[in-house]
Amino acid sequence: MSRQIKIEKTSTPKEKPDQRNLGFGIHFTDHMFIMEYETGKGWHNERIVPYAPLSLDPAAMVFHYGQAVFEGLKAYKAADGRVLLFRPQKNVQRMNISNDRLSMPPIDEELFLDALQQLVQVEKDWIPVEEGTSLYVRPFIIATEPFLGVRSADHYTFMIILSPVGAYYPEGINPVKINVENKYVRAVSGGTGYAKTSGNYAASLKAQVEAKDKGYTQVLWLDGVEKKYIEEVGSMNVFFKINGEVITPALNGSILEGVTRSSTIELLKAWGVPVSEKRISMEELLEASNNGTLEEAFGTGTAAVISPIGELRWEDHVMVINQGVTGELSRKIYDTITGIQSGKIEDTFGWTVEVK
Incomplete structure (x- = not known):
């Protein structure tokens, strides 16, 4: 059963870019998923909100000690209108391998997949349909606790942002x-x-x-x-x-x-x-x-x-x-x-x- 995630829709939607000239990682959709972690409390306050800059303390540990992991996957729109993700379970499994190596808290697989699907559902009109295009999905976790000292952080932020993209390399399928x-x-x-x-x-x-x-x-x-x-x-x-x-x-x-x-x-x-x-x-x-x-x-x-x-x-x-x-x-x-x-x-x- 899907988890209840609070959704706050933007009042100022962006103009969508030309699908024939997307580039890669340049454009971003109207909304993002975000939630926080605190030692002793776990992951909480999950929500989908308008895409916007973050406010971080200058002492946030990610800036100083590099606790940051990310993933990358894609969403596609089939000719019959279905929206498809490709092997997202593999991404959450790999993210947790990365979390473990960086001494960061694991993400619950069901929560990850629910958040991903609900965000993509909100933003499905952003999925391009031109040949060779897709909606790139970037989940990531950063250490946000303000502290200057080398140890694992006690506070983290998990986010998912989306970007309509074309070919990663200018060469495309050419060598x-x-x-x-x-x-x-x-x-x-x-x-x-x-x-x-x-x-x-x-x-x-x-x-x-x-x-x-x-x-x-x-x-x-x-x-x-x-x-x-x-x-x-x-x-x-x-x-x-x-x-x-x-x-x-x-x-x-x-x-x-x-x-x-x-x-x-x-x-x-x-x-x-x-x-x-x-x-x-x-x-x-x-x-x-x-x-x-x-x-x-x-x-x-x-x-x-x-x-x-x-x-x-x-x-x-x-x-x-x-x-x-x-x-x-x-x-x-x-x-x-x-x-x-x-x-x-x-x-x-x-x-x-x-x-x-």
């Missing part, structure tokens, strides 16, 4: 160029790499700026110890098709367990495509590129869904993959996942949740 990072380290096993926490992304920005200056869209991170084994792209997990087998780096404590990653693995297994999760080095990838067995490469993530990789630059080596065009398998995975998400393809996996 991106990626620089393999050798200098900087994002995460190591035992750290926070497997959690979706803001600091992980802050740690990646310097390398991303340098890659962009070289003409590359994103960064491929290597392991933080030997700088030898492939881990993930800044905003995506990564897959390589080598001699008919699809390989993705095994989860090792420093790689985020992506929802689209797990969906891709399930799809490939259902199709009978050989797929394995294992450690793979840049030397192995370069060898496959040189001998012609590196057939495709692509990233997976909520924002981009599937992003083919057309070029990898590692040290002095430039690997052009599949002649720099989108591979057949990459396209099939993209079409299938987005088809299920938008209700165009039957969901035989039970991945979508209808908002009612």
Whole structure:
């Protein structure tokens, strides 16, 4: 049964943006969900209110000690009018993994899903219907207690905001160029790499700026110890098709367990495509590129869904993959996942949740 959530509607609704020119993460809807946590009281005061700036104490612990976690998922409007979410249970499960690592309080799964569905229901007219668009959902938790001292906070705020979006990368489903990072380290096993926490992304920005200056869209991170084994792209997990087998780096404590990653693995297994999760080095990838067995490469993530990789630059080596065009398998995975998400393809996996 849905929880009673107080809803306060805005008196000044915004003008909706042009669906053909949305960009990503630029526009925000009229309302947001918010609730607070206090040690000894738990999560409380859940409500949907007009979208507005926050008022935080300058000593709020999130500013000083970085207790912040977030998630990302999408809502879609099917041709028959249904509003669909894609595997939202995975997001609350992962958020609680992040909460645990950052010593933050867990969110009740039922409460998370109720809040999400009620907010999306309020804002369903904001869901774009143009090809390649969706309503991006950003849940997040921050430590709000005003205190200067290194410990877990006693007060937190949980929020969900919504943004109508187009493609995450300007290239869309066309291949991106990626620089393999050798200098900087994002995460190591035992750290926070497997959690979706803001600091992980802050740690990646310097390398991303340098890659962009070289003409590359994103960064491929290597392991933080030997700088030898492939881990993930800044905003995506990564897959390589080598001699008919699809390989993705095994989860090792420093790689985020992506929802689209797990969906891709399930799809490939259902199709009978050989797929394995294992450690793979840049030397192995370069060898496959040189001998012609590196057939495709692509990233997976909520924002981009599937992003083919057309070029990898590692040290002095430039690997052009599949002649720099989108591979057949990459396209099939993209079409299938987005088809299920938008209700165009039957969901035989039970991945979508209808908002009612």
